[in-house]
Amino acid sequence: MLRADxxxxxxxxxAPLVVDGATIAIERGDLVGILGPNGSGKTxxxxxxxxxxxxTTGTVRLDGTPxxxxxxxxxxxxVAVVPxxxxxxxxxxxxxxxxxxxxxxxxMFEVEGPADYAIAREALAxxxxxxxxxxxxHTLSGGEKQRVVIAAALxxxxxxxxxxxxxxxxxxxxxxxxxxxxxRLNRERGVTMAISxxxxxxxxxxxxxxxxxxxxxxxxxxPAERVLTPDNVRALYDVEAxxxxxxxxxHLTVVPVRxxxx
Amino acid sequence: MTLRRRLIAVVxxxxxxxxxxxxxxxxxxxxxxxxxxxxxxxVPWTDNVDAQIFYVAxxxxxxxxxxxGSTLAAAGVVLQALLxxxxxxxxxxxxxxxxxxxxxxAIAWRLDVGALGVSSVPIASFLGSLVAMVIVxxxxxxxxxxxxxxxxLLAGVTLNSFFSALILFVQYLADFTESFRTVRxxxxxxxxxxxxxxxxATPFIVAAFVVFSLLPRALNLLTMGEDVAASRGVxxxxxxxxxxxxxSLATGAAVSLGGPVGFIGIVVPHLVRLxxxxxxxxxxxxxxxxxxxxxxxxxxxxxxxxxxxEIPVGIITALIGGPFFLWLLVRQS
Numbered sequence: 394m395l396r397a398d399x400x401x402x403x404x405x406x407x408a409p410l411v412v413d414g415a416t417i418a419i420e421r422g423d424l425v426g427i428l429g430p431n432g433s434g435k436t437x438x439x440x441x442x443x444x445x446x447x448x449t450t451g452t453v454r455l456d457g458t459p460x461x462x463x464x465x466x467x468x469x470x471x472v473a474v475v476p477x478x479x480x481x482x483x484x485x486x487x488x489x490x491x492x493x494x495x496x497x498x499x500x501m502f503e504v505e506g507p508a509d510y511a512i513a514r515e516a517l518a519x520x521x522x523x524x525x526x527x528x529x530x531h532t533l534s535g536g537e538k539q540r541v542v543i544a545a546a547l548x549x550x551x552x553x554x555x556x557x558x559x560x561x562x563x564x565x566x567x568x569x570x571x572x573x574x575x576x577r578l579n580r581e582r583g584v585t586m587a588i589s590x591x592x593x594x595x596x597x598x599x600x601x602x603x604x605x606x607x608x609x610x611x612x613x614x615x616p617a618e619r620v621l622t623p624d625n626v627r628a629l630y631d632v633e634a635x636x637x638x639x640x641x642x643x644h645l646t647v648v649p650v651r652x653x654x655x
Numbered sequence: 656m657t658l659r660r661r662l663i664a665v666v667x668x669x670x671x672x673x674x675x676x677x678x679x680x681x682x683x684x685x686x687x688x689x690x691x692x693x694x695x696x697x698v699p700w701t702d703n704v705d706a707q708i709f710y711v712a713x714x715x716x717x718x719x720x721x722x723x724g725s726t727l728a729a730a731g732v733v734l735q736a737l738l739x740x741x742x743x744x745x746x747x748x749x750x751x752x753x754x755x756x757x758x759x760x761a762i763a764w765r766l767d768v769g770a771l772g773v774s775s776v777p778i779a780s781f782l783g784s785l786v787a788m789v790i791v792x793x794x795x796x797x798x799x800x801x802x803x804x805x806x807x808l809l810a811g812v813t814l815n816s817f818f819s820a821l822i823l824f825v826q827y828l829a830d831f832t833e834s835f836r837t838v839r840x841x842x843x844x845x846x847x848x849x850x851x852x853x854x855x856a857t858p859f860i861v862a863a864f865v866v867f868s869l870l871p872r873a874l875n876l877l878t879m880g881e882d883v884a885a886s887r888g889v890x891x892x893x894x895x896x897x898x899x900x901x902x903s904l905a906t907g908a909a910v911s912l913g914g915p916v917g918f919i920g921i922v923v924p925h926l927v928r929l930x931x932x933x934x935x936x937x938x939x940x941x942x943x944x945x946x947x948x949x950x951x952x953x954x955x956x957x958x959x960x961x962x963x964x965e966i967p968v969g970i971i972t973a974l975i976g977g978p979f980f981l982w983l984l985v986r987q988s
């Protein structure tokens with residue numbers, strides 16, 4: 394379980410808090426969606442949860458141990474991150490990039506063995522990118538890149554995955570593909586996930602728990618069907634919305650009606 | 656092909672070429688010599704002119720070229736990955752300007768306090784490089800817990816022009832002889848005269864290379880950005896500190912030995928990446944070997960093209976490196 398207790402964060406000593414007193418628990422096996430308007434602190438919260446940024450105040454604990462007490466390698470073996478976008482300073486092939494996910498499992502001078510290649514190729518296959526293996530990463534389309542980046546995190550073989558807006562740059566078809574992939578990983582392999590997203594459809598269709606953030610604070614936290622209400626959507630985005638159960642999909646659907654000025 | 660096989664193939668091929676160049680280069684020069692006479696033990700040393708030319712006049716120079724070439728190439732690779740900037744060179748962060756200022760002062764003040772077979776100029780220039788390194792490091796680590804690569808870059812570039820101004824000032828005040836010596840030093844010169852300076856520089860360079868050997872996987876991940884690298888298990892701030900300190904130390908030692916020989920640190924890493932890809936576990940050893948061969952060959956041209964007049968080697972590397980660099984720039988955009 395990954396647990397943040399009253400966590401706050403600011404990037405510079407005098408800067409305003411980007412995350413302000415957030416308390417959130419990500420239970421084993423859960424699929425958590427983090428929703429909030431631009432600048433609400435979602436990405437920063439994920440950074441603090443993954444330990445790549447230390448909280449200004451408060452503590453993040455992984456199965457009871459404070460992240461600050463764990464080595465980066467040990468955290469990386471248990472928590473993997475899918476960043477919003479990856480920009481490479483040099484050119485790497487897709488396979489090379491995914492193999493880099495094996496880093497926390499290798500000794501100082503150890504090189505990837507057959508088992509590591511097998512794990513990397515399986516990660517590519519499960520994201521539908523096996524055919525891209527020898528392509529240069531920078532030549533891929535946005536959707537292909539996104540799936541390769543997910544594959545690289547999967548190759549890390551952590552049982553917890555933190556994803557930062559994984560469907561933002563994808564077209565409708567790929568959005569559904571990635572949603573199905575995440576759902577499958579969660580159900581079949583028991584990978585725990587926290588996903589920050591603007592995609593209300595993604596949140597409604599696969600997330601079991603939702604966390605609503607605004608201005609660095611957590612507005613609501615609970616089961617998706619209880620949290621995703623017209624009132625909460627209005628409080629979150631200043632948008633009047635229709636929320637109803639879609640008869641065919643069986644999950645909630647949010648239809649934005651109009652923008653409310655504050 | 657797995658990494659281990661690629662590494663063996665690359666090190667084998669590059670190693671062979673480099674070894675061949677390093678063995679062949681001392682036999683070429685204004686006076687032809689024969690290798691069989693050089694290694695002929697039956698001729699006494701005092702009568703064996705070929706051996707004297709080989710061991711005393713040419714071999715130290717070739718070894719210095721190999722050492723400086725590999726050091727600058729490897730330091731270039733490390734700094735480009737650290738700064739996530741393919742245009743960075745070992746001289747970007749001000750270390751060479753510090754070294755140059757040290758050398759200028761030693762020449763202008765006619766310092767003559769050698770130690771361990773090394774004269775005052777290389778010692779002063781090495782100290783200068785350390786001063787620059789400490790200043791840049793201090794500035795870049797003052798703001799937050801890790802090293803700020805932005806501050807590193809800006810501080811380095813600023814320090815470069817600041818030191819350049821001081822260098823010009825020192826030159827302006829110096830007399831003609833000193834002035835010529837300073838200008839000549841700035842062009843790079845591998846004629847180290849004896850084995851002493853090479854032996855003195857080697858421990859620093861070896862220490863830096865030991866650190867380099869620990870870095871490649873972290874450097875690969877750093878090219879994806881600090882946050883990604885951290886999430887993959889890299890201790891980012893430690894990797895950055897070690898990368899900066901080792902690359903700067905190596906650059907300082909190499910520049911004290913042969914002057915600021917330009918373009919090696921950018922041309923060689925890019926050439927090597929074109930040939931072997933970007934995995935630093937392959938790029939670093941390949942650039943190290945290729946850098947040695949490249950500088951030794953450049954120096955060979957410097958010695959022979961206008962013989963008996965020697966062209967400063969920095970001019971040759973820049974004449975080859977400049978156009979290549981521009982081609983790279985155009986190709987990238």
